Amino acid sequence: MTQSLLKVEHLQTAFRTGKGEVVSVEDVSFQLNAGQTIGIVGESGCGKSVTSLSIMRLLGQTGYIKKGTISLNGKDLTKLTETELRDVRGNEAAMIFQEPMTSLNPVFTIGNQMIEMIQLHMMISKKEAKQYAIQMLQKVGIPRAEEVINEYPHKLSGGMRQRVMIAMALSCKPKLLIADEPTTALDVTIQAQILELMKTLRDESNTAIMIISHDLGVIAEMADTVLVMYAGEVVEEADVFTLFDEPKHPYTLGLMKSIPHLETESEERLASIPGTVPTLQNMPSGCRFHTRCPYVMEQCLKEKPKLQGLDEKMGHQVRCWLYEEEQKSENREEAVL
């Protein structure tokens, strides 16, 4: 078995706040191989972004990884010093952010910001770095790359800026690309172009991609495997076809139902999951989803379900008592037989 490129195990990330410690990512584990794409979905505040920032260790002054390991290419990122981390950031692992409008520094030219990173990780002269940056811009489909490189970010549209971000992120040939809601701030036609671009670049360079989105359409388009997160925990993990064909967790089912379809009758109300994600300070006991779950049982209020594999499909895991029962009864039947 080939060793996976990225292996996250039992990651727990917390933030220091005025009211004490707040755990925003709880026991997240997953693996990702080179050339593959993993998607993370969930509502706002589910810990998707914090999971990705934990991998880059860009949690700011208040955030820290409390438990767990993150190994990239065999290196445990949680144990690296700040200096060692700087060699990883932008080099082995690069990141694209949600807001292309504010992710580029407004007072430096596109070229300045790209060359700065290229020179940091590749031993080439400034002139070569500039030529290389122009090539990268052309690769992501920016017209007039020779001129754009000397321009300031405010001259470019959101889609163009996101292309610049992608060009920059990919310029040092990272093994892992983390895209945190890369298309959320863009309009739909540009979204499709950006996703297409990411796919092409992934196939060319065998980069592993971790894509975070609350848009199931983006996930269906891009991902090989999907993690569904709710309130800081993974509630379901499956490959993309299984997840869309047979979603198991009531939360995933809710997400699927709330996708608008063209064939939906216009008088029909779009389904939604009632309520909101509980705040981290008032996490409900037992299953974290029980306050909003239509299938809530007595057991859900008291005991927390584990993330368990469904035996019919390898790799399909779900955190719900509904299936625990099913499994147990199946096991019992098997035992009887």
Add this chain to the structure above:
Amino acid sequence: MFQYMVRRILIAIPVLFGVTIFSFLIVNLAPGNPVDMQVNPYATEADIQTKKEALGLNDPIHIQYVHWLVNLAKGDFGYSFSTYEPVLTMIVDRIGPTLLLMGAALVLAYVIAIPIGILSATKQYSWMDYFTTSFSFIGISIPNFFLGLGLIYIFAITFQIFPTGGMNTLGNEGGLMDTLAHLIMPAIVLATGIAGNMVRYVRSSMLEILGQDYLRTARSKGLKEFFVVNKHALKNALIPIITVIGVDIPMLIGGAVVTEQIFQWPGLGQLTIQSIGSRDYPTLMAINLMAAIAVLLSNLIADMLYSVADPRIKYN
């Protein structure tokens, strides 16, 4: 850019007219007149009237103003009412020491305040941050004359490290080290208020920038924190800082008047106090005009610097 500058300079002309009219009025409204300030007690009323007539003080005020303005247009600032020297010569003699003092104070203030402000912002809520914010508050609050007298008492009288005042020791004109020794205390006094103000501005404008998305991008590229702060954050924080520099220069002119008087610094500030004392109208008007030009100029320079710091700002 060039057109914009020309336009700004043209706009400055009516502003300068306004300033001179106002200051002429106010100078003349002050009780007493130049003759009362210098005649000896035995002079007769007729003598005083002759003198007033000679100086043109009996003309209506608007005539006096027009007279002054016409002379000014010819490049003639007039003669001092108290020393009878040409005003221009007096100002030329005094402007050097003032520029030296102001320049030293500005450099001293910014060299200290900007790094401290940055450090204070990056280590927000640390003991260092609390220390600098309270210390800068003291710096803003303490009056120039009080700090000046305090420094003289401690360093000139008690420990006798620095001279009490003046610009050079008598008989030792032109010695660089000697001038520096005389410069240190007044420059510190002038710099204190400006530095205190600057620390607070740098801190708050850095704090605003430090939470921006593009700094996270810069960190995600693998950049050292030093460059993230001092390259990516600082250049963005410069824009509000430039505004403060534009305001600091007029503040310095006011501060120099008091400070020069305390330290007997032979500059324009001291000349201002002397001219007020003797109701020396021509000299006062010339100083006012210079100060107004300095304020307008420093604002113009600040506006020009904005477009250097921020490419989004363009003038046309």
